[in-house]
Amino acid sequence: QVQLVESGGGLVQAGGSLRLSCAASGHTFSSYGMGWFRQAPGKEREFVAAISWSGGSTYYADSVKGRFTISRDNAKNTVYLQMNSLKPEDTAIYSCARPVVAGTVEAIESAYSYDYWGQGTQVTVSS
Secondary structure (H helix, E strand, O other): EEEEEEOOOOOEEEEOEEEEEEEEOOOHHHEEOOEEEEEOOOOOEEEEEOOOOOOOOOEOOOOOOOOOEEEEEEOEEEEEEEEOOOOHHHEEEEEEEEEEEEEEOOOOOHHHHEEEOOOEEEEEEEE
């Protein structure tokens, strides 16, 4: 059974940093890309970042490019999201997700490419 468990969220002032973690189990983690999405109150879920199965390719939403960094440790079955220079508009519930298919994912920025989701972790950035 695939499980994804996020941690690391919290309350931080604007300009601060947080590192989110997503611990995966129940599948061959190193065979799958991974993604991070977020959803703010009253808004649709949006893509934040994704990483290929090998870690060799990363993808970012324009709104976080240069501030957020996604990485993975296949030995620990964990994907990370380092968030720097946080802004109030980054406030949301952040969830990690595993794609439907192993290997290369064609539309890695689309939520429809993912079938397993974590429960999410709240990130609140105060101004």
